Amino acid sequence: MTNSWTDIKNTDLVVIMGGNAAEAHPCGFKWVTEAKAKRGAKLIVVDPRFTRSASVADYYAPIRPGTDIAWLMGVIRWCIENDKVQWDYVKNYTNATYLVNEDFGWEDGLFTGYDPETRNYDQSSWEYQIGEDGFVRTDPTLQDPHCVWNLLKAHVDVYTPEFVENVCGTPKDRYLKICEMIGETSAPDKVMTSMYALGWTQHSKGSQNIRGMAMLQLLLGNIGLAGGGMNALRGHSNIQGLTDVGLMSNLIPGYLAIPRESETDYATYMSTRGNKPLFPNQMSYLQNYGKFMVSFMKAMWGDKATAENGWGYDWLPKLDIAQYDALRMFDMMANGQVNLYFCQGFNPLLAFPNRAKMTEAFGKLKLLVVMDPLETETAAFWENHGIYNDVDPAQIQTEVLELPTTCFAEDDGATVNSGRWLQWHWKGATPPGEAKTDTWIMANVFQRLRKLYAEEGGKAPEPILNLAWDYADPEEPTAEELARELNGRAIGPVHDPADPAKVLVEPGKQLSGFGQLRDDGSTMAGCWIYTGCWTEDGNMMARRDNSDPGDMGTFQNWSFSWPANRRVLYNRASCDLSGKPWDPTRKLIEWDGQKWAGFDVPDIAVTAKPGEVGPFIMTPEGTGRFFSRRLMRDGPFPSHMEPFESPVENPLNPAMRGNPVARMFEGDLAQLGDRSEFPFVATSYRLTEHFHYWTKHNRVNAVLQPEFFVEISEELAAERGIAKGDRVRVWSKRGQVWAKALVTRRIRPLICDGKPVHVVGIPIHWGFKGAARKGFGSNTLGPFVGDANIETPEFKAYLVNIERAEGEVMA
Amino acid sequence: MTIDLSRRGFLALAGTGVATTTLGAMGFGAAEAAEAAHVRPFKLVATTETRNICTYCSVACGIIMYSKGDLAAGETAELLHIEGDADHPTNRGTLCPKGAALKDYVRAETRLTRPRYRAPGADRFQDIGWDEALDKIARALKDDRDANLIEKNDKGTTVNRWTTTGYLAASATTNETAWLTYKTVRAMGIVGFDNQARV
Numbered sequence A: 001m002t003n004s005w006t007d008i009k010n011t012d013l014v015v016i017m018g019g020n021a022a023e024a025h026p027c028g029f030k031w032v033t034e035a036k037a038k039r040g041a042k043l044i045v046v047d048p049r050f051t052r053s054a055s056v057a058d059y060y061a062p063i064r065p066g067t068d069i070a071w072l073m074g075v076i077r078w079c080i081e082n083d084k085v086q087w088d089y090v091k092n093y094t095n096a097t098y099l100v101n102e103d104f105g106w107e108d109g110l111f112t113g114y115d116p117e118t119r120n121y122d123q124s125s126w127e128y129q130i131g132e133d134g135f136v137r138t139d140p141t142l143q144d145p146h147c148v149w150n151l152l153k154a155h156v157d158v159y160t161p162e163f164v165e166n167v168c169g170t171p172k173d174r175y176l177k178i179c180e181m182i183g184e185t186s187a188p189d190k191v192m193t194s195m196y197a198l199g200w201t202q203h204s205k206g207s208q209n210i211r212g213m214a215m216l217q218l219l220l221g222n223i224g225l226a227g228g229g230m231n232a233l234r235g236h237s238n239i240q241g242l243t244d245v246g247l248m249s250n251l252i253p254g255y256l257a258i259p260r261e262s263e264t265d266y267a268t269y270m271s272t273r274g275n276k277p278l279f280p281n282q283m284s285y286l287q288n289y290g291k292f293m294v295s296f297m298k299a300m301w302g303d304k305a306t307a308e309n310g311w312g313y314d315w316l317p318k319l320d321i322a323q324y325d326a327l328r329m330f331d332m333m334a335n336g337q338v339n340l341y342f343c344q345g346f347n348p349l350l351a352f353p354n355r356a357k358m359t360e361a362f363g364k365l366k367l368l369v370v371m372d373p374l375e376t377e378t379a380a381f382w383e384n385h386g387i388y389n390d391v392d393p394a395q396i397q398t399e400v401l402e403l404p405t406t407c408f409a410e411d412d413g414a415t416v417n418s419g420r421w422l423q424w425h426w427k428g429a430t431p432p433g434e435a436k437t438d439t440w441i442m443a444n445v446f447q448r449l450r451k452l453y454a455e456e457g458g459k460a461p462e463p464i465l466n467l468a469w470d471y472a473d474p475e476e477p478t479a480e481e482l483a484r485e486l487n488g489r490a491i492g493p494v495h496d497p498a499d500p501a502k503v504l505v506e507p508g509k510q511l512s513g514f515g516q517l518r519d520d521g522s523t524m525a526g527c528w529i530y531t532g533c534w535t536e537d538g539n540m541m542a543r544r545d546n547s548d549p550g551d552m553g554t555f556q557n558w559s560f561s562w563p564a565n566r567r568v569l570y571n572r573a574s575c576d577l578s579g580k581p582w583d584p585t586r587k588l589i590e591w592d593g594q595k596w597a598g599f600d601v602p603d604i605a606v607t608a609k610p611g612e613v614g615p616f617i618m619t620p621e622g623t624g625r626f627f628s629r630r631l632m633r634d635g636p637f638p639s640h641m642e643p644f645e646s647p648v649e650n651p652l653n654p655a656m657r658g659n660p661v662a663r664m665f666e667g668d669l670a671q672l673g674d675r676s677e678f679p680f681v682a683t684s685y686r687l688t689e690h691f692h693y694w695t696k697h698n699r700v701n702a703v704l705q706p707e708f709f710v711e712i713s714e715e716l717a718a719e720r721g722i723a724k725g726d727r728v729r730v731w732s733k734r735g736q737v738w739a740k741a742l743v744t745r746r747i748r749p750l751i752c753d754g755k756p757v758h759v760v761g762i763p764i765h766w767g768f769k770g771a772a773r774k775g776f777g778s779n780t781l782g783p784f785v786g787d788a789n790i791e792t793p794e795f796k797a798y799l800v801n802i803e804r805a806e807g808e809v810m811a
Numbered sequence B: 001m002t003i004d005l006s007r008r009g010f011l012a013l014a015g016t017g018v019a020t021t022t023l024g025a026m027g028f029g030a031a032e033a034a035e036a037a038h039v040r041p042f043k044l045v046a047t048t049e050t051r052n053i054c055t056y057c058s059v060a061c062g063i064i065m066y067s068k069g070d071l072a073a074g075e076t077a078e079l080l081h082i083e084g085d086a087d088h089p090t091n092r093g094t095l096c097p098k099g100a101a102l103k104d105y106v107r108a109e110t111r112l113t114r115p116r117y118r119a120p121g122a123d124r125f126q127d128i129g130w131d132e133a134l135d136k137i138a139r140a141l142k143d144d145r146d147a148n149l150i151e152k153n154d155k156g157t158t159v160n161r162w163t164t165t166g167y168l169a170a171s172a173t174t175n176e177t178a179w180l181t182y183k184t185v186r187a188m189g190i191v192g193f194d195n196q197a198r199v
């Protein structure tokens, strides 16, 4: 989230699209209700199903799964055509006026530079024109045909309301009504918020769905404002934190990058990370990259990381490909290229697509180690459970170790909510039996491994032997010790750059903010964006003062929010060029003549005069991007792409299947189904009574939603002769499941390309362990293909068939 | 009722640890303490209250756990009840059907209580001691790393890349667990490293 849950009360219009907050995030959805009740805010819900969010919406429209880009580009087109644009914002805070390389263009749904052989773009033309002075060229009059604004106008031109109706199945009158409601928030003192979740991410072009809405929010001037922003409703209590701390193939904590092998040394690695500003005087915050990186390396390898050895650069693994994401690892596993695999609090047998492939993959491991508070299907992938897990244990040679861990009630530490608040929690229960904390397990494994290397030698022992391990009990580092490392401390004296004689932080002291980080080895910090969370004043994450002086929902003294305790990102953009809030009744910060101040931590240097520094200081431009340059693999603008399995052809290019640059492994292409054999669109979702595959272990939740079902329309039920409560078989090219049929009016057929499209809703929550009845997960059916940029599987739009099932035994 | 004031005082101090039964330590004035004491004597006296956060979705509702026994005092603690934290700015005491049944998750019959091992081809788990399990893991890591770590690529660049072992991290563990996991996994050279955000 750019904003926070409590900030939603400040909005005028909520758009829930790509999520279902009322059911998946119920207590956060209350803030929508609050905005409706107290401000008269309106709620729009766009979803293939008439969800519970939709049931309290002011306006609802259906959409065919996987067509969000067309829908959103159509809204941008409508806003431009009807002059619903926040012009001051667009001209000054976005890259609308920038000139783009004249070679850039597009045709047949593809941008310049496409190579069908490599399924990749040559992106060299996706760039600004840079003048002789080294700064980007602009046309403030917006006349130049190559300026971003005119390219955007031309790009969205095809997405007429008729095109949208035809592709998305959203009736034109409903669509236009929503366009009008959204367009109203282009007024400087009107704000819209976007709330989305996996309904947008689980597509082969998920990142572009989100960019589509971010661009609309820039056009309307809604980013950085109270009640505005792009609000990703993260699914789990700490996937925000796990990602912040860099637990992804290609990440270093704080969204720094694991090096590629072409970056042969530290200097080469840093040479492309200068982030030189593209305008005179602009603050480009990532110019400080080296300070964050060196402080991280010092946190890893302490004294052993020196300027001479490039801060231990050789000890970091180097990537030969973009990333070894989970889908790739499971594909390698299925091909016998992985021997050992760890699952820590994660149940991939139910979470990743093409369950048969997953089972095959686990069966090729030598050793699988599962650490979890609960029994999981993954740990028991070799157990026979009839149709629910149809395997022969005797044929599976994988060794499995299942290790019992503590859960939230039994450990201390911080989790990060959607709004980036790091909230410390305390243990209040004794772990059951021999269950241990994950930190104890990791420390014990590591200590043993380190001992083996010390005693036996072996390959590349340095990164293991040299790892900093300054914990009172080496076998159980405490949450406090680890949190203090994440924050960082001075190792040597930290000097004032303006006055080198002055020492800002004495050695050994905790740092108070990432402005104190240095690239000379005098500081260490595990995760620079968390610096400030545990200072010399103590644990800021433990703060529990719920006062809210400005009544803006910023709660400055409740926990700690990254970065720098800022509650609304880009909040400089909540003020006009002169530094006055666009809406004085919703002030976050303001320029008082000398400095920025208010009810949030300013997202700009506090003394940066209005007009001199652009508000988006994390970009070298200082502005928000309609045109994303070379940052996305599938294009600098979002372009309509069909799902890989789709009931219709892509009208922009009938020959194009799915996302033209999405990765497809050998074998998975043959496992894609065709609309002739699989005529219906499947989409997965959550129920309010269940959380993933965890709550099926709870008696209460298992009673509330005991049994796996699929949801279909009355029309589809009639077409297939299915009655309410019948047992049905649903199958895709990859597998089959049996379920109870829930026949509802919440799902209606959509008319796309002149033909009805039926949607089958498949909840995700069942397996063969726990207190609920045995069932299936939707992952049995889903395709093994991910988003082109971040490899999130396409669970929200694929093809299935359905029939009434006779004779099978009920669970 | 001085709910705002008294609860706020409770909050500011309770942040450093377990909220126990000593009303004075919670910042209540004498009169308010007397008032609060007679309103809820039983719960406060008989149990330890601990502030925590719901482990499910990212709304991250504040919860109060009521346990018999005080961990801070070195006792074992049995979780008896969980309710919404009325002072939490986001949920203001409310919980959804998942959060309201959190205690069932902590005390589920299918909680794991001891390490288990499944041998090749076996149709069931057998018990294994922690020491043996940890030794087995360390040995397997060492052998596979020594056999398959790519120290240098064909251009002679040091790459320390290990692709035959992978690690999938959690979604509900703390930042602190995440950081220790990060350190150890990266120090080994593992690149097949992901968390639930990937899905």
Ligand code: SF4
Pocket: A024, A025, A026, A027, A028, B054, B055, B056, B057, B058, B059, B060, B061, B091, B094, B095, B096, B097, B098, B099, B100
């Ligand atoms: S109680 Fe419900 S809404 Fe609140 S964090 Fe837990 S799962 Fe989310």
